[in-house]
Amino acid sequence: MNLLFGLSPFLAVGVGALLLMLAEAFGKPNVAPGVETTDAGAGRAGELALGAAVILVIGAVLSVAVWVAGPESLPELTQVAPHLVIDKFTLFFSFTLCVGGALAALLAGGYLPEHGIDRSEFFPLLLLSTVGAMALSAAGDLLTLFVALETMSLGVYSLIGLRRGSPRAAEAALKYFLLGSFAAAIMLFGLALLYGATGHTDLAGIGAAVRSIGSPGSTVSAGKILISLVLVLVGLAFKVSAVPFHQWTPDAYEGAPTPAATYMAVAVKSAAFAVLLRVLLVGFGDERLASWGAGWPPALAVLAVLSMTVANLVAGRQESVKRMLAYSSIAHAGYALVGVVAAMRSPEAVSAVAFYLLAYTVSTAGAFGALILCGSRGAEAVSYEDLAGVGKRHPAAALAFSLFLFSLAGLPPTAGFFGKLYVFRTAIDSGLYTLAILGLVNSVIGAYYYLRVMVYLYMREPAPGAPRAVTMRSGFVATALVAAAIFVLLLGMAPGFTLDMASGAALTAR
Numbered sequence: 415m416n417l418l419f420g421l422s423p424f425l426a427v428g429v430g431a432l433l434l435m436l437a438e439a440f441g442k443p444n445v446a447p448g449v450e451t452t453d454a455g456a457g458r459a460g461e462l463a464l465g466a467a468v469i470l471v472i473g474a475v476l477s478v479a480v481w482v483a484g485p486e487s488l489p490e491l492t493q494v495a496p497h498l499v500i501d502k503f504t505l506f507f508s509f510t511l512c513v514g515g516a517l518a519a520l521l522a523g524g525y526l527p528e529h530g531i532d533r534s535e536f537f538p539l540l541l542l543s544t545v546g547a548m549a550l551s552a553a554g555d556l557l558t559l560f561v562a563l564e565t566m567s568l569g570v571y572s573l574i575g576l577r578r579g580s581p582r583a584a585e586a587a588l589k590y591f592l593l594g595s596f597a598a599a600i601m602l603f604g605l606a607l608l609y610g611a612t613g614h615t616d617l618a619g620i621g622a623a624v625r626s627i628g629s630p631g632s633t634v635s636a637g638k639i640l641i642s643l644v645l646v647l648v649g650l651a652f653k654v655s656a657v658p659f660h661q662w663t664p665d666a667y668e669g670a671p672t673p674a675a676t677y678m679a680v681a682v683k684s685a686a687f688a689v690l691l692r693v694l695l696v697g698f699g700d701e702r703l704a705s706w707g708a709g710w711p712p713a714l715a716v717l718a719v720l721s722m723t724v725a726n727l728v729a730g731r732q733e734s735v736k737r738m739l740a741y742s743s744i745a746h747a748g749y750a751l752v753g754v755v756a757a758m759r760s761p762e763a764v765s766a767v768a769f770y771l772l773a774y775t776v777s778t779a780g781a782f783g784a785l786i787l788c789g790s791r792g793a794e795a796v797s798y799e800d801l802a803g804v805g806k807r808h809p810a811a812a813l814a815f816s817l818f819l820f821s822l823a824g825l826p827p828t829a830g831f832f833g834k835l836y837v838f839r840t841a842i843d844s845g846l847y848t849l850a851i852l853g854l855v856n857s858v859i860g861a862y863y864y865l866r867v868m869v870y871l872y873m874r875e876p877a878p879g880a881p882r883a884v885t886m887r888s889g890f891v892a893t894a895l896v897a898a899a900i901f902v903l904l905l906g907m908a909p910g911f912t913l914d915m916a917s918g919a920a921l922t923a924r
Contacts, residue, residue, distance in 0.1 A: 655744050788804050
C-alpha cells in the first residue's frame with residue numbers, strides 16, 4: 415500500500431488517461447439530429463475536458479499528499495528506483511505538471527468547439543503526454559529518461575497538428591517532429607556514449623563513475639564524458655527552447671491550437687527543466703564538471719544570456735501576440751537557466767527554479783487563456799491590432815490578460831515577481847553578479863512588449879473598417895482563468911506554503 419500511495423500521482427493520471435480514452439471511444443456523439451458522424455467523441459469536448467481536468471487535479475492533490483506524508487518515510491519506493499525516483503523534487507514537479515495540464519484541458523474545452531475542431535482525441539493525448547512528463551521529472555535512469563521523453567513528445571506532436579485542414583498547423587507539427595527527432599537522436603547518442611564510458615545507466619551510478627576519474631584504477635574516459643555531456647545538453651536545450659535551439663518554437667506555437675501551445679509552453683518546458691537539473695546534479699555533479707572553469711555552468715550561462723537577450727529583442731518586434739508569447743517563453747527559459755547555473759554552488763537554486771517554473775506555468779496558461787477569451791470563431795484575436803479596444807468591450811478579459819502579463823513581467827504582487835526575485839537572489843548569493851544583472855536588465859526590456867499589449871487593450875481603438883476580434887463566452891475558459899488568477903495572486907501575496915514545498919524540493923549531487 416505504501417508503494418501504491420507513493421506512486422498514486424502517476425497511477426491516477428495514467429489510469430485516468432486510459433479510462434478517458436475508453437470513454438471517448440465508446441461514448442455516443444453529441445451532434446445535431448440527422449448529422450452523420452463516425453467520431454464517437456464528436457461534440458463531447460466539454461465532458462472530456464472536464465474529465466481530463468478532474469483527473470489532473472486528482473494527480474496534483476495526490477502529489478501534495480505524498481509530499482506532506484514524506485516520500486522518505488515510504489521505504490517501499492526503493493523498489494522502483496533508480497528507474498523512477500520518487501522524492502520531493504519529483505512530487506513538486508508532478509504538482510506543477512498536473513496544474514498546467516488541467517488548465518490547458520479547461521482551455522481546450524472552450525476553444526475546440528468554438529473554433530470547429532472538436533477533436534476528442536485531444537484530451538487522452540494530453541493526459542498521456544502528462545504521464546510522460548511526470549515520469550521524465552522522476553527519471554533516475556537513462557532508459558526511463560528516453561522513454562518518458564518520447565512519450566511526452568509524441569503526444570505533443572499530435573496536438574500541434576490537430577487542426578488537419580490548416581497548412582500552418584501541418585507545417586508546425588512536421589517541423590517540430592523533425593527537429594525534435596533530430597535532437598532526440600543527438601541526445602540518445604550522448605546517452606549511449608555515457609553508458610559505454612561508465613558501464614551504468616542509472617544517474618547515481620554514472621555520477622559515482624564520473625567522480626572516480628583520476629583515481630587509481632579508474633577506467634572512465636574524461637573525453638567521452640565531456641562529449642556525452644555536450645550531446646545531452648544539446649538535446650535538453652532543444653526541449654527547453656534555449657537559444658540557439660529555439661527555431662521551432664515560434665512556428666510551433668503559432669500553428670498549434672492555442673490550448674496545445676499552452677500545454678507546450680508550460681508542461682514540456684517544466685518537465686525538461688526537471689530532468690535537466692537531475693541529470694546535471696546527479697549524473698554530472700562532480701565538482702570538476704560543476705565548476706566555472708571547465709564544466710557545464712559556463713555553457714549554460716551563455717545559453718541563458720543568449721535566450722534572454724535574443725528572445726526579448728525579437729519579441730518586441732512581433733505583430734502576432736502568439737509569436738510574442740512564444741519568444742516570451744524562450745526568454746523565461748533563459749531566466750530559469752540562471753537558476754540552473756547557480757545550482758553549481760547553491761542547493762537553494764534548485765528550489766528557486768522549481769518555484770519559478772510553477773509561477774511561470776500559471777502565468778503563461780492564464781495569458782494564453784485570456785488571448786483565447788478575447789476572440790471567437792472567425793474573429794480570433796491574433797495580432798496586437800485585434801486586441802484594440804477590448805478593455806472597453808470586455809473589461810473582465812482585459813483585466814485578466816493584464817494580471818497575467820504583469821506576472822510574466824515580474825511585477826509585484828504577482829507570482830512572477832517572487833519567481834524572478836528568488837532566482838536572481840540565488841544567483842547573487844552564488845557570486846554570479848554579472849548573470850543576475852543581465853537577467854534584471856532583460857526583465858526590464860521584456861516589460862516593453864507586455865505593456866504594449868495593455869496599450870492596445872485600453873488605449874487603442876480598431877481602425878475604421880478593420881476586422882474586429884469578438885470575445886467568446888465559455889465557462890471552461892473562464893474557470894481556467896479564475897483558477898490561474900487565484901494561483902498568481904496567492905503565490906505573489908501568500909507564497910509561504912509553496913516556498914516551503916519548493917525548499918523541500920532541493921536536489922543535490924549524490
